[in-house]
Amino acid sequence: MTALTAGLAGPAAAGPAPRPAAAAPRLRDPHPCQGQPGFTCSTMTVPLDHRGRVPGTLDLQVATADNVDAPKGTLLFLSGGPGQPGVSIADRIAHQRLPEIARQYRFVLLDQRGTGQYGAIDCPLLQAQVGSSDIAAPTPAAVRECSGVIGDDKGLYGTEQTVADYESLRRALGVDTMVVDGVSYGTFTAARYAAVHPTRVRRVVLDSVLPHVDPEADDGLYIVGLHAEARVLRDACAAAPACGFDPADDLAWVVRHRGDADGVRIFDTIVSYEFADPTYRNAGALPGGQGDIVGALHAARHGDSSRLDALLAFFKPGGDELAGYSSGLHIDAFCSDSVWPWGRSDTPTAGRQARLDRALRRIPPERFWPYTRATAAGSGFTQECLRWRSRPSAEPPARLPDVPVLLLTGDHDLSTPTEWAYEEARHAPDGKVVVVKGASHSIQNRELGHAGRDAVAAFLGV
Numbered sequence: 001m002t003a004l005t006a007g008l009a010g011p012a013a014a015g016p017a018p019r020p021a022a023a024a025p026r027l028r029d030p031h032p033c034q035g036q037p038g039f040t041c042s043t044m045t046v047p048l049d050h051r052g053r054v055p056g057t058l059d060l061q062v063a064t065a066d067n068v069d070a071p072k073g074t075l076l077f078l079s080g081g082p083g084q085p086g087v088s089i090a091d092r093i094a095h096q097r098l099p100e101i102a103r104q105y106r107f108v109l110l111d112q113r114g115t116g117q118y119g120a121i122d123c124p125l126l127q128a129q130v131g132s133s134d135i136a137a138p139t140p141a142a143v144r145e146c147s148g149v150i151g152d153d154k155g156l157y158g159t160e161q162t163v164a165d166y167e168s169l170r171r172a173l174g175v176d177t178m179v180v181d182g183v184s185y186g187t188f189t190a191a192r193y194a195a196v197h198p199t200r201v202r203r204v205v206l207d208s209v210l211p212h213v214d215p216e217a218d219d220g221l222y223i224v225g226l227h228a229e230a231r232v233l234r235d236a237c238a239a240a241p242a243c244g245f246d247p248a249d250d251l252a253w254v255v256r257h258r259g260d261a262d263g264v265r266i267f268d269t270i271v272s273y274e275f276a277d278p279t280y281r282n283a284g285a286l287p288g289g290q291g292d293i294v295g296a297l298h299a300a301r302h303g304d305s306s307r308l309d310a311l312l313a314f315f316k317p318g319g320d321e322l323a324g325y326s327s328g329l330h331i332d333a334f335c336s337d338s339v340w341p342w343g344r345s346d347t348p349t350a351g352r353q354a355r356l357d358r359a360l361r362r363i364p365p366e367r368f369w370p371y372t373r374a375t376a377a378g379s380g381f382t383q384e385c386l387r388w389r390s391r392p393s394a395e396p397p398a399r400l401p402d403v404p405v406l407l408l409t410g411d412h413d414l415s416t417p418t419e420w421a422y423e424e425a426r427h428a429p430d431g432k433v434v435v436v437k438g439a440s441h442s443i444q445n446r447e448l449g450h451a452g453r454d455a456v457a458a459f460l461g462v
Contacts, residue, residue: 081182082333085116114329121328131320152178155391158336198401252370259376278440390433410439
């Protein structure tokens, strides 16, 4: 810890872009991917620090589709999180979800540094307490433990280094340009890759968009997501048969009557719920008829909290398998990437809470509604990064290259709400937003229908 913090320096830490590795990167030890038919797995060695400040290397697992001579070239598909590996979803994405596109493009996926079967960062307390949740807040002890696990390498798992890994992969593949397709956090890395290497992308797909720059320093506070729940729940309630009441008002009442800690738990539960039931009203979506979050909130407001309590218990965070999601990678990548009211991840921790409190007081309460300032202050993003000190990732250019960019969003997405897609579109000169009615997060991976996937296929000329 001492060596890291002594070496941090604000402006210097966000200096020039990473320089490429001295030796040409290559894919070695090719072999069939276990459980991923039609893909060959290889290992790519990359510098631990592409800037050359810290010695060492990392081995990343890469999956390449076997149609080497695909007529439309290479498509780099980027998974989410941060914390989710890519190789384990290769067959599902390419052959089960996007087969028409996979016949025309050679899909390539990789396990982002710090994730996957062979290289996942293991922070046991963090993994047990929050798992893949962005919103559940870990204990300070879990954050301290993870800081110790990563040690002096903190900040070397952020998106700046990951973007440099993608460029190494492009060189190892021997291609001049690629289509880059990212989902969720993958949109963040895809956009940053396109911004830093504009001549290396032909087209960009951003599915469930997290803006790649944050000039207002408030994306980590999740203010847009908090406020978007009113829009989404009201839209769900208006679908036939209409509810006949205001679910946003119910939510606001419940949050204010159950206390600040439960506000965070409810927020986390509703965001998690979208993956089980994008309608938010299907009572049969969960075991034992525990679905219908809209009805559960309405009942809780009128004195019966049993259904809401059952949902809070059902969606309790934590315990995700490490090979499928690394909470340790998540905290280092997100906190090293983000801009906060207190500054970047190299800001001394002593004054951060005071700066956060001042910033929250300046934000009108209606921007948090139906939640409160306390929900934003107490969420996992905020509580993790408030205590995390690392080398910050360099800020990329805000402007995306003048190539076609598809920004795909579901109007029921609460993980990365539709408002963020329009925010990111302002940076894309040739960008087009497509809103998929009734869809929630991760359209290419989870959409129940096919309108979103049809939009991607048309965009890619398939």
